[in-house]
Amino acid sequence: MTVHPTTPPIVVLGAGPAGMACALSLHTAGHPVTLLERYREARPAGNILNLWPPALKALQAMGVDITDLGAPNHTTFRNAKNRVRADVRIPPHVTEQFGGGFIGLLRPDLYRRMLGSLPDGMLRTSQEVTAIADRGDDVVLTLASGERISTPVLIGADGIDSGVRTHLWGDSPKREHRLHVIGGYTFEPVAQAQWGELPLIHTGTVQGTYSSIRSDDRIGYQWWVLEAWDPRTPAPADLLAHATKLAAPFPGALPALVAATSPENLQRWPIRDRKPLKQWSKGRITLAGDAAHPTSPYAAYGAGMSISDGYFLGQSLAGVDLTDTPTVVGSLQGYEARRLTHTTGQVQQAYILGKVFHHTPGPLRPLRDLILDHTPLLQKQVGERSPGEIIAQLDGMGDGILHPQMR
Numbered sequence: 001m002t003v004h005p006t007t008p009p010i011v012v013l014g015a016g017p018a019g020m021a022c023a024l025s026l027h028t029a030g031h032p033v034t035l036l037e038r039y040r041e042a043r044p045a046g047n048i049l050n051l052w053p054p055a056l057k058a059l060q061a062m063g064v065d066i067t068d069l070g071a072p073n074h075t076t077f078r079n080a081k082n083r084v085r086a087d088v089r090i091p092p093h094v095t096e097q098f099g100g101g102f103i104g105l106l107r108p109d110l111y112r113r114m115l116g117s118l119p120d121g122m123l124r125t126s127q128e129v130t131a132i133a134d135r136g137d138d139v140v141l142t143l144a145s146g147e148r149i150s151t152p153v154l155i156g157a158d159g160i161d162s163g164v165r166t167h168l169w170g171d172s173p174k175r176e177h178r179l180h181v182i183g184g185y186t187f188e189p190v191a192q193a194q195w196g197e198l199p200l201i202h203t204g205t206v207q208g209t210y211s212s213i214r215s216d217d218r219i220g221y222q223w224w225v226l227e228a229w230d231p232r233t234p235a236p237a238d239l240l241a242h243a244t245k246l247a248a249p250f251p252g253a254l255p256a257l258v259a260a261t262s263p264e265n266l267q268r269w270p271i272r273d274r275k276p277l278k279q280w281s282k283g284r285i286t287l288a289g290d291a292a293h294p295t296s297p298y299a300a301y302g303a304g305m306s307i308s309d310g311y312f313l314g315q316s317l318a319g320v321d322l323t324d325t326p327t328v329v330g331s332l333q334g335y336e337a338r339r340l341t342h343t344t345g346q347v348q349q350a351y352i353l354g355k356v357f358h359h360t361p362g363p364l365r366p367l368r369d370l371i372l373d374h375t376p377l378l379q380k381q382v383g384e385r386s387p388g389e390i391i392a393q394l395d396g397m398g399d400g401i402l403h404p405q406m407r
Contacts, residue, residue, distance in 0.1 A: 011151040015042035018289020019157035021310025024062035029318035044107040048222040055304035058311035071212035072100020073198035086383035104211040152322035162291035177271040183224035188260040192253035293343040296350035
């Protein structure tokens with residue numbers, strides 16, 4: 001590997017999961033990295049979280065301790081009578097290797113693990129970028145403080161409102177899904193809850209879900225309810241009361257889990273994304289995470305895809321001489337090519353599932369439910385396709401950041 005001692009660090013903007021993953025992966029690949037965060041601290045934007053095995057494999061390769069990071073769950077899609085519509089079965093060898101197929105955890109726990117793995121001095125907080133200029137042989141950033149930073153590569157991991165994305169491709173409107181989620185967690189014992197199970201249950205208009213979580217030495221459950229919501233309408237004044245009302249018709253443990261949740265452990269977020277880009281990279285600049293592919297939580301995969309972005313970025317730049325502009329540009333395009341089709345598919349599938357379950361006109365809902373209950377459509381689309389894609393991703397990741405799959 002060629003690393004010139006005078007080459008400045010690669011700069012990553014944004015210290016969320018995508019940014020930290022990019023920084024850790026590039027560091028593992030042997031490159032110096034500076035991670036810039038505009039806020040005073042790197043803080044999680046949310047409470048509950050789930051990860052699939054590819055993200056766990058990526059974290060482990062970056063040096064993040066994934067021991068007991070979360071709790072394993074088996075996922076099923078069910079109707080309002082608790083009948084299984086789709087069963088997402090991950091092969092045993094994968095669940096054995098990564099501690100489960102679908103891992104439930106709290107977002108602050110992931111942040112602590114990733115922040116704890118960053119080398120001293122890599123993260124700089126309170127750093128707002130006001131201008132970006134790709135000069136061909138380097139990229140120059142101007143900060144609000146007046147400082148100018150030269151970098152051989154700029155990674156925009158600065159979220160759905162990414163300034164780097166706007167710099168590269170112009171502004172694009174957010175796509176409102178006209179949905180919102182209320183979610184929370186509890187460590188109180190709930191007898192009805194099935195440990196290790198994640199039932200995604202749909203009534204005619206609402207999704208209600210819970211999964212097991214682990215946080216340090218505590219075990220508990222996270223849950224969420226999702227419904228159609230006009231973004232022009234103010235949020236419910238009492239989130240717990242609203243969630244309680246939505247959860248009441250559901251079978252099983254969901255109503256009891258909501259009742260056991262303290263108001264401070266609740267959060268609401270409206271669902272929106274942006275239409276997928278056809279290209280992420282231009283010159284020495286590229287995107288990762290929500291800056292590249294903001295995703296509805298219907299994919300249950302936004303943070304996981306962001307972490308995997310970082311892994312593949314590190315692989316693509318491993319061994320690259322950062323002073324060699326054509327090679328850098330080609331490597332960033334190669335990274336993008338390995339991620340674009342998969343992430344675009346996930347974004348679009350999440351958008352479509354949200355419309356199917358929550359925006360089907362009332363007269364058509366019985367037909368929709370008849371199809372979902374009595375045909376293999378959902379099993380093929382979700383129950384079989386998702387495990388197949390997970391296996392393909394794990395195989396495509398190779399044996400580590402420095403040992404990519406031969407292609």
